[in-house]
Amino acid sequence: MTTILTFLTLLSCSSTKKLINKDIxxxxxxxxxxxxxxxxxxxxxxxxxxxxxxxxxxxxxxxxxxxxxxxxxxxxxxQPSPSGIEDYEIIKTETNSSDSITIKILNPENEPLPFADCVLKSDTSIVTGTSTNLQGEARFSLTKADSLIIMFVGYKTIRHKLDHEVTRYVFKLEEVNxxxxxxxxxxxxxxxxxxxxxxxxxxxxxxxxxxxxxx
Missing domain, CATH: 2.40.128.300 (NlpE, N-terminal domain)
Structure with missing residues (x-):
């Protein structure tokens, strides 16, 4: 009888053993x-x-x-970016009396990114567009535009609302995972x-x- 009780006790203990991190x-x-x-x-x-x-x-x-x-x-x-959060970083902005807007694009290693497509839009209409040069820069004459779109294969697209007092932007793109x-x-x-x-x-x-x- 004692042997049976001991066996049942051990069986009960083993079946209710508490899981710990070490086990997994x-x-x-x-x-x-x-x-x-x-x-x-x-x-x-x-x-x-x-x-x-x-x-x-x-x-x-x-x-x-x-x-x-x-x-x-x-x-x-x-983590995936929450809806409404921009997938890029503004490294620098400048305000001066220039008659143009200069855009400089960097990759995640802070190197210039040439041949990125840059588009100025007013509401939903495209005003003008160009590509960055070998130094990763693009220049636009001052014009009536409210947003900037920057696209490059393998990187997340920038959609940035323009500040009309800023005449130079430096952006860093993020890679698409x-x-x-x-x-x-x-x-x-x-x-x-x-x-x-x-x-x-x-x-x-x-x-x-x-x-x-x-x-």
């Missing part, structure tokens, strides 16, 4: 079909590294994680050495909807 730290992998797959490593410093591949395209995302019970909440280092995987409070679930990403659903070609912990 490690690398997990999911494999789809035809070169599709991903992995995620949850590190003990509360950061993660997520790697994905779809055929010949792949990428890496770094971020932080936290645990709430069996829920794992992920946030990437980069076309293949970046964002995580914004994404919630996965941990169960018995598996991580469940709710975006992965079992189907005809997807046999496993979970990431398995790599030994």
């Amino acid at each position: 730290i490690g690398k997990y992998q999911w494999k789809g079909i035809y070169g599709v797959g991903s992995s995620i490593e949850l590190k003990k410093d509360k950061t993660f590294e997520y790697n994905w591949q779809t055929g010949l395209v792949w990428g890496t995302t770094f971020g932080t994680w936290k645990r709430e019970g069996k829920k794992i909440i992920l946030n990437s280092e980069l 076309e293949f970046y995987e964002y995580f914004t409070n994404d919630t996965w679930t941990y169960k018995k050495d598996r991580l469940y990403d709710p975006s992965i659903k079992k189907g005809r070609y997807i046999k496993k909807e979970y990431y398995e912990k790599m030994k």
Whole structure:
């Protein structure tokens, strides 16, 4: 009788063991079909590294994680820009008595960006347009325009409302993270050495909807 009670007590303890962060730290992998797959490593410093591949395209995302019970909440280092927030930086503005507006465009490394398309608009109509030179500069004669559009492949488009007292702008463009995987409070679930990403659903070609912990 004592032996049975002891066994039942141990069984009860093991089944109600409290999950701790140490239990889930490690690398997990999911494999789809035809070169599709991903992995995620949850590190003990509360950061993660997520790697994905779809055929010949792949990428890496770094971020932080936290645990709430069996829920794992992920946030990437980069976040998509909220609606209405401009995706560029104004480095410098100047005001003088010039009869023209000068635009200088820099890339994220603070280098001049030549051949960027610059357009002045009034309301919805295009007033005039040009491209930046090898020094990343464009010049417009003073004209009735209320906004400036700057476009370059691989960078986020600038849409800036003009200040008519400013005659020189220096802008820094941001690159388009076309293949970046964002995580914004994404919630996965941990169960018995598996991580469940709710975006992965079992189907005809997807046999496993979970990431398995790599030994």
